[in-house]
Amino acid sequence: NGPNLNLLGLREPAVYGRETLADLEAACRSEGEKLGLAVDCRQSNHEGALIDWIHEARETTAAILINAGAYSHTSQAIPDALRAYPGIIVELHLSNIYARETFRHHSHISATATAVICGLGSAGYRLALRAVAERLAAAKSN
Numbered sequence: 242n243g244p245n246l247n248l249l250g251l252r253e254p255a256v257y258g259r260e261t262l263a264d265l266e267a268a269c270r271s272e273g274e275k276l277g278l279a280v281d282c283r284q285s286n287h288e289g290a291l292i293d294w295i296h297e298a299r300e301t302t303a304a305i306l307i308n309a310g311a312y313s314h315t316s317q318a319i320p321d322a323l324r325a326y327p328g329i330i331v332e333l334h335l336s337n338i339y340a341r342e343t344f345r346h347h348s349h350i351s352a353t354a355t356a357v358i359c360g361l362g363s364a365g366y367r368l369a370l371r372a373v374a375e376r377l378a379a380a381k382s383n
């Protein structure tokens with residue numbers, strides 16, 4: 242999770258809901274447990290920190306679920322880092338970015354992602370984890 246998502250629950254609740262980042266992370270960890278996936282949740286307001294974590298994930302993870310917040314619409318460096326990531330990438334947005342201001346309609350991350358989920362709130366994160374688990378299981382059985 243990228244910038245401003247630490248303020249979930251407090252920030253524009255009409256758009257992003259009342260759930261906090263801690264609630265969202267707990268829901269992801271619990272879904273991960275059900276699916277047999279170890280989930281490492283991180284949030285930063287800093288583009289470079291997100292990029293360093295993407296690089297680290299090259300060696301340590303099978304998938305990245307990323308909600309880069311407003312960096313989705315502005316950053317070229319995050320998509321460049323994602324292009325160097327060999328695993329599954331799911332781009333997430335809590336809100337439906339296409340139903341909002343025009344500047345949110347384009348995400349530079351989408352073209353680097355395996356899949357994009359937006360508009361489903363925290364349920365999108367849980368669905369993304371399920372899809373990752375299915376893909377990993379399918380890859381194992383091939």
Ligand code: DQA
Binds near residue numbers: 244309312
């Ligand atoms: C967001 C949508 C972005 O446009 C916005 O800047 C965010 C959150 C979402 O989760 O809906 O910070 O990524």
